[in-house]
Amino acid sequence: MTKELAQLTELLLSKVAEAEEIYRQAREEEKTFDFYQVIKPYADEVKELADRWEALAKEWQKAAKPKHISPLQIQNTHNNLLQVSVHCHIPQSSKSRFIKHCNASAYVLEQVKQLLS
Numbered sequence: 191m192t193k194e195l196a197q198l199t200e201l202l203l204s205k206v207a208e209a210e211e212i213y214r215q216a217r218e219e220e221k222t223f224d225f226y227q228v229i230k231p232y233a234d235e236v237k238e239l240a241d242r243w244e245a246l247a248k249e250w251q252k253a254a255k256p257k258h259i260s261p262l263q264i265q266n267t268h269n270n271l272l273q274v275s276v277h278c279h280i281p282q283s284s285k286s287r288f289i290k291h292c293n294a295s296a297y298v299l300e301q302v303k304q305l306l307s
Contacts, residue, residue, distance in 0.1 A: 195250055196306045198243040202271060203299045205236055206292050209278035213288055216281040223279040236275035244268040247302060256305050259298070267298040 215221065223229050247264045270291045277283040277291070 191246060191249060192306055195243070195246040196303065198239060198246065199299050199303045199306065202236075202239055202243055203296060203303070205239065206271070206274060206296050206299070209236075209274045210289075210292050213278040213281070213283075216279060217285070220281060222281075229276060229279045232279070233272070233275040237272055240268050240271040240275075243271075250302075250306075254305070256301075259301055259305065263298050267295050270295040 216223070244264055244267075247259075247267075248261055251259055251261055251264060274288070274291050274295060277288050
């Protein structure tokens with residue numbers, strides 16, 4: 191379980207970085223993305239990973255009882271990941287809100303990663 195959780199955590203960290211890059215490029219180039227061709231497949235991929243991560247992270251949190259990771263943080267990180275996966279394709283989204291969601295997600299993912307290693 192912890193090996194898969196560690197792998198998913200790494201993968202989601204890379205997805206957050208990828209989303210930040212997509213958002214940056216979309217804002218610079220004023221890009222628009224087709225919902226069914228680009229946004230939905232990307233969001234579905236992140237949702238699948240985030241759903242598996244959330245289930246494993248909650249199991250791990252119950253078993254390991256890490257001092258600084260709560261079930262609410264895990265749930266909020268899951269929700270933030272879902273929002274980031276969609277909003278990275280919408281350059282009109284609030285930049286500060288998008289960055290806060292990315293940073294919050296990355297912070298919890300990094301904490302989980304450190305505790306697993």
